[in-house]
Protein backbone atom coordinates (compact mmCIF):
# COMPACT_ATOMS: atom_id res chain seq x y z
CA UNK A 1 0.00 0.00 0.00
CA UNK A 2 1.60 3.28 -1.03
CA UNK A 3 1.02 6.24 1.25
CA UNK A 4 -0.07 9.83 0.80
CA UNK A 5 2.30 10.76 3.63
CA UNK A 6 6.00 10.62 2.84
CA UNK A 7 7.13 11.44 6.39
CA UNK A 8 5.19 11.16 9.63
CA UNK A 9 6.16 12.04 13.21
CA UNK A 10 4.36 10.20 15.98
CA UNK A 11 4.66 10.85 19.71
CA UNK A 12 3.68 8.07 22.10
CA UNK A 13 5.10 5.62 19.55
CA UNK A 14 6.69 3.23 22.06
CA UNK A 15 3.40 1.63 23.04
CA UNK A 16 -0.30 1.16 22.33
CA UNK A 17 -2.13 3.24 19.73
CA UNK A 18 0.86 5.41 18.75
CA UNK A 19 3.09 2.38 18.25
CA UNK A 20 0.49 0.59 16.16
CA UNK A 21 -0.17 3.68 14.02
CA UNK A 22 3.59 3.98 13.48
CA UNK A 23 3.83 0.30 12.54
CA UNK A 24 0.91 0.47 10.10
CA UNK A 25 2.22 3.67 8.49
CA UNK A 26 5.73 2.26 8.15
CA UNK A 27 4.36 -0.95 6.64
CA UNK A 28 2.41 1.18 4.15
CA UNK A 29 5.53 2.99 2.96
CA UNK A 30 5.67 6.14 5.11
CA UNK A 31 8.98 7.05 6.74
CA UNK A 32 8.11 7.36 10.43
CA UNK A 33 9.91 9.33 13.13
CA UNK A 34 8.89 7.57 16.33
CA UNK A 35 9.07 9.44 19.63
CA UNK A 36 8.47 8.60 23.29
CA UNK A 37 10.75 8.37 26.32
CA UNK A 38 11.35 4.62 26.02
CA UNK A 39 14.32 4.44 23.65
CA UNK A 40 14.54 0.64 23.78
CA UNK A 41 10.90 0.17 22.77
CA UNK A 42 11.41 2.64 19.93
CA UNK A 43 14.47 0.67 18.76
CA UNK A 44 12.40 -2.53 18.86
CA UNK A 45 9.77 -0.82 16.66
CA UNK A 46 12.51 0.29 14.30
CA UNK A 47 13.80 -3.29 14.03
CA UNK A 48 10.27 -4.65 13.51
CA UNK A 49 9.71 -2.24 10.61
CA UNK A 50 13.11 -2.88 9.01
CA UNK A 51 14.20 0.67 9.80
CA UNK A 52 11.16 2.35 8.19
CA UNK A 53 10.36 3.75 11.64
CA UNK A 54 13.31 5.55 13.22
CA UNK A 55 13.69 6.23 16.93
CA UNK A 56 13.78 9.84 18.14
CA UNK A 57 13.39 9.55 21.91
CA UNK A 58 12.08 12.55 23.83
CA UNK A 59 9.97 13.69 26.74
CA UNK A 60 7.05 15.71 25.31
CA UNK A 61 6.92 17.78 28.51
CA UNK A 62 10.36 19.22 27.71
CA UNK A 63 9.63 22.03 25.24
CA UNK A 64 13.25 22.59 24.22
CA UNK A 65 13.87 18.89 23.61
CA UNK A 66 10.72 18.69 21.48
CA UNK A 67 11.76 21.67 19.34
CA UNK A 68 15.30 20.29 18.89
CA UNK A 69 14.01 16.82 17.96
CA UNK A 70 11.55 18.13 15.40
CA UNK A 71 14.31 20.12 13.69
CA UNK A 72 16.56 17.04 13.76
CA UNK A 73 13.80 14.87 12.26
CA UNK A 74 13.20 17.35 9.43
CA UNK A 75 16.94 17.62 8.74
CA UNK A 76 17.36 13.81 8.60
CA UNK A 77 14.03 12.60 7.19
CA UNK A 78 12.59 15.57 5.30
CA UNK A 79 9.52 17.68 5.92
CA UNK A 80 6.93 16.18 8.26
CA UNK A 81 3.68 15.72 6.30
CA UNK A 82 1.72 14.19 9.17
CA UNK A 83 2.26 14.68 12.91
CA UNK A 84 0.31 12.43 15.29
CA UNK A 85 0.48 13.82 18.83
CA UNK A 86 -0.46 10.71 20.76
CA UNK A 87 1.71 10.69 23.91
CA UNK A 88 -0.44 10.54 27.00
CA UNK A 89 -0.79 9.33 30.56
CA UNK A 90 -3.78 8.10 32.52
CA UNK A 91 -3.99 7.65 36.29
CA UNK A 92 -7.34 6.75 37.83
CA UNK A 93 -8.48 9.34 40.35
CA UNK A 94 -9.05 8.24 43.94
CA UNK A 95 -11.28 10.47 46.01
CA UNK A 96 -9.58 9.21 49.18
CA UNK A 97 -6.15 10.48 48.09
CA UNK A 98 -5.99 13.73 46.20
CA UNK A 99 -2.78 13.07 44.29
CA UNK A 100 -2.13 16.56 42.99
CA UNK A 101 0.96 15.35 41.11
CA UNK A 102 -1.30 13.22 38.87
CA UNK A 103 -3.29 16.30 37.87
CA UNK A 104 -0.03 18.14 37.15
CA UNK A 105 1.38 15.25 35.12
CA UNK A 106 -1.83 15.12 33.07
CA UNK A 107 -1.47 18.79 32.19
CA UNK A 108 2.31 18.57 31.58
CA UNK A 109 2.19 15.50 29.33
CA UNK A 110 -1.30 15.28 27.80
CA UNK A 111 -1.86 18.99 27.27
CA UNK A 112 1.48 20.85 27.36
CA UNK A 113 3.12 17.93 25.55
CA UNK A 114 0.84 18.68 22.60
CA UNK A 115 1.31 22.43 22.92
CA UNK A 116 5.10 21.98 22.91
CA UNK A 117 4.85 20.08 19.64
CA UNK A 118 2.41 22.56 18.08
CA UNK A 119 4.70 25.45 18.96
CA UNK A 120 7.33 24.10 16.59
CA UNK A 121 5.12 22.35 14.03
CA UNK A 122 2.57 25.06 13.26
CA UNK A 123 5.02 27.81 12.20
CA UNK A 124 7.00 25.29 10.09
CA UNK A 125 3.93 23.89 8.33
CA UNK A 126 2.30 27.30 7.94
CA UNK A 127 5.51 28.64 6.40
CA UNK A 128 5.43 26.01 3.66
CA UNK A 129 1.64 26.02 3.32
CA UNK A 130 1.06 22.33 3.98
CA UNK A 131 0.91 19.69 6.69
CA UNK A 132 -1.54 17.67 8.77
CA UNK A 133 -1.54 17.61 12.58
CA UNK A 134 -3.57 14.98 14.45
CA UNK A 135 -4.16 15.58 18.15
CA UNK A 136 -5.10 12.41 20.03
CA UNK A 137 -7.63 13.37 22.71
CA UNK A 138 -10.38 11.03 23.97
CA UNK A 139 -14.12 10.68 24.26
CA UNK A 140 -13.38 11.18 27.98
CA UNK A 141 -13.02 14.84 27.01
CA UNK A 142 -16.73 15.12 26.09
CA UNK A 143 -18.16 15.08 29.63
CA UNK A 144 -16.92 14.76 33.20
CA UNK A 145 -16.52 11.06 33.94
CA UNK A 146 -15.83 9.62 37.36
CA UNK A 147 -12.32 8.21 37.93
CA UNK A 148 -11.12 10.42 35.05
CA UNK A 149 -10.69 13.62 37.05
CA UNK A 150 -6.93 13.87 36.34
CA UNK A 151 -7.35 12.87 32.69
CA UNK A 152 -10.68 14.00 31.20
CA UNK A 153 -10.03 17.73 31.68
CA UNK A 154 -6.76 17.47 29.72
CA UNK A 155 -8.60 15.78 26.85
CA UNK A 156 -11.43 18.34 26.96
CA UNK A 157 -8.77 21.04 26.69
CA UNK A 158 -7.22 19.31 23.68
CA UNK A 159 -10.56 19.05 21.86
CA UNK A 160 -11.21 22.75 22.52
CA UNK A 161 -7.70 23.67 21.34
CA UNK A 162 -8.06 21.60 18.17
CA UNK A 163 -11.40 23.25 17.36
CA UNK A 164 -9.86 26.69 17.65
CA UNK A 165 -6.77 25.80 15.62
CA UNK A 166 -8.78 24.15 12.85
CA UNK A 167 -10.65 27.42 12.39
CA UNK A 168 -7.60 29.64 12.79
CA UNK A 169 -5.50 27.65 10.32
CA UNK A 170 -8.24 27.40 7.69
CA UNK A 171 -6.88 28.45 4.32
CA UNK A 172 -3.21 28.13 5.32
CA UNK A 173 -2.77 24.60 3.96
CA UNK A 174 -2.34 23.21 7.49
CA UNK A 175 -5.03 20.73 8.56
CA UNK A 176 -5.81 20.03 12.21
CA UNK A 177 -7.72 16.90 13.20
CA UNK A 178 -8.65 15.45 16.55
CA UNK A 179 -8.74 11.70 17.18
CA UNK A 180 -11.14 10.73 19.96
CA UNK A 181 -10.86 7.04 20.81
CA UNK A 182 -13.16 5.19 23.18
CA UNK A 183 -11.71 2.27 25.11
CA UNK A 184 -8.77 0.59 23.35
CA UNK A 185 -6.92 -2.47 24.55
CA UNK A 186 -3.43 -1.09 25.31
CA UNK A 187 -1.06 -1.00 28.29
CA UNK A 188 -2.90 2.18 29.36
CA UNK A 189 -6.16 0.34 29.98
CA UNK A 190 -4.85 -3.04 31.13
CA UNK A 191 -5.18 -2.27 34.86
CA UNK A 192 -8.63 -0.67 34.65
CA UNK A 193 -10.98 -2.44 37.02
CA UNK A 194 -14.21 -0.86 35.73
CA UNK A 195 -16.22 -2.03 32.70
CA UNK A 196 -14.92 -0.78 29.34
CA UNK A 197 -17.79 -1.07 26.85
CA UNK A 198 -16.92 -1.76 23.20
CA UNK A 199 -13.19 -2.19 24.00
CA UNK A 200 -11.36 -2.16 20.65
CA UNK A 201 -8.22 -4.10 19.67
CA UNK A 202 -5.33 -1.69 19.16
CA UNK A 203 -4.92 -2.74 15.49
CA UNK A 204 -8.53 -1.72 14.76
CA UNK A 205 -8.17 1.57 16.61
CA UNK A 206 -4.99 2.50 14.73
CA UNK A 207 -6.51 1.55 11.38
CA UNK A 208 -9.64 3.62 12.06
CA UNK A 209 -7.53 6.58 13.11
CA UNK A 210 -5.42 6.42 9.94
CA UNK A 211 -8.41 5.85 7.66
CA UNK A 212 -10.07 8.90 9.21
CA UNK A 213 -6.96 11.03 8.84
CA UNK A 214 -6.77 10.18 5.13
CA UNK A 215 -10.14 11.96 4.69
CA UNK A 216 -8.71 15.06 6.46
CA UNK A 217 -11.96 15.43 8.41
CA UNK A 218 -11.85 17.22 11.74
CA UNK A 219 -12.96 14.53 14.17
CA UNK A 220 -12.11 10.85 13.99
CA UNK A 221 -14.02 8.99 16.66
CA UNK A 222 -14.46 5.31 17.48
CA UNK A 223 -16.33 3.24 18.48
CA UNK A 224 -19.23 5.39 17.34
CA UNK A 225 -21.92 3.89 19.59
CA UNK A 226 -20.13 4.89 22.78
CA UNK A 227 -19.03 8.24 21.36
CA UNK A 228 -22.49 9.26 20.22
CA UNK A 229 -23.99 8.30 23.57
CA UNK A 230 -21.53 10.63 25.30
CA UNK A 231 -22.07 13.36 22.70
CA UNK A 232 -25.80 13.15 23.44
CA UNK A 233 -25.08 13.36 27.19
CA UNK A 234 -23.18 16.57 26.53
CA UNK A 235 -26.26 18.38 25.24
CA UNK A 236 -28.70 17.17 27.91
CA UNK A 237 -29.91 19.60 30.59
CA UNK A 238 -27.78 19.05 33.72
CA UNK A 239 -30.57 17.59 35.94
CA UNK A 240 -31.14 14.87 33.34
CA UNK A 241 -27.39 14.44 32.76
CA UNK A 242 -26.72 13.81 36.47
CA UNK A 243 -29.80 11.64 36.86
CA UNK A 244 -28.47 9.33 34.11
CA UNK A 245 -24.84 9.46 35.30
CA UNK A 246 -25.74 8.58 38.88
CA UNK A 247 -27.89 5.65 37.77
CA UNK A 248 -25.60 4.20 35.11
CA UNK A 249 -21.92 5.04 34.98
CA UNK A 250 -21.42 5.77 38.68
CA UNK A 251 -23.36 2.71 39.84
CA UNK A 252 -21.42 0.36 37.53
CA UNK A 253 -18.05 1.66 38.66
Ligand SMILES: NC(=O)c1ccc[n+]([C@@H]2O[C@H](COP(=O)([O-])OP(=O)(O)OC[C@H]3O[C@@H](n4cnc5c(N)ncnc54)[C@H](OP(=O)(O)O)[C@@H]3O)[C@@H](O)[C@H]2O)c1
Nearest residue numbers: 012014015016017036037038059060087088183184186188
Ligand atom coordinates in the same frame (compact mmCIF):
# COMPACT_ATOMS: atom_id res chain seq x y z
N1 LIG B 1 -6.31 3.20 25.38
C1 LIG B 1 -7.43 3.88 25.43
O1 LIG B 1 -8.51 3.34 25.78
C2 LIG B 1 -7.47 5.34 25.04
C3 LIG B 1 -8.73 5.95 24.90
C4 LIG B 1 -8.80 7.29 24.53
C5 LIG B 1 -7.64 8.00 24.30
N2 LIG B 1 -6.44 7.40 24.45
C6 LIG B 1 -5.25 8.22 24.21
O2 LIG B 1 -4.45 7.61 23.22
C7 LIG B 1 -3.09 7.93 23.44
C8 LIG B 1 -2.28 6.66 23.46
O3 LIG B 1 -2.74 5.87 24.54
P1 LIG B 1 -2.44 4.31 24.65
O4 LIG B 1 -3.67 3.67 25.09
O5 LIG B 1 -1.77 3.85 23.42
O6 LIG B 1 -1.46 4.30 25.91
P2 LIG B 1 -0.03 3.65 26.16
O7 LIG B 1 0.08 2.32 25.55
O8 LIG B 1 0.19 3.81 27.63
O9 LIG B 1 0.94 4.65 25.37
C9 LIG B 1 1.21 5.94 25.84
C10 LIG B 1 2.40 6.47 25.06
O10 LIG B 1 2.69 7.80 25.52
C11 LIG B 1 4.09 7.86 25.77
N3 LIG B 1 4.39 8.87 26.78
C12 LIG B 1 3.91 8.96 28.04
N4 LIG B 1 4.49 10.00 28.68
C13 LIG B 1 5.34 10.57 27.79
C14 LIG B 1 6.22 11.69 27.85
N5 LIG B 1 6.35 12.43 28.96
N6 LIG B 1 6.97 11.98 26.74
C15 LIG B 1 6.86 11.23 25.61
N7 LIG B 1 6.04 10.18 25.50
C16 LIG B 1 5.29 9.86 26.58
C17 LIG B 1 4.46 6.46 26.23
O11 LIG B 1 5.83 6.22 26.04
P3 LIG B 1 6.99 6.28 27.13
O12 LIG B 1 6.41 5.82 28.43
O13 LIG B 1 8.03 5.39 26.54
O14 LIG B 1 7.41 7.71 27.16
C18 LIG B 1 3.65 5.63 25.26
O15 LIG B 1 4.34 5.52 24.03
C19 LIG B 1 -3.03 8.71 24.75
O16 LIG B 1 -2.99 10.09 24.48
C20 LIG B 1 -4.34 8.34 25.41
O17 LIG B 1 -4.77 9.32 26.32
C21 LIG B 1 -6.31 6.09 24.80
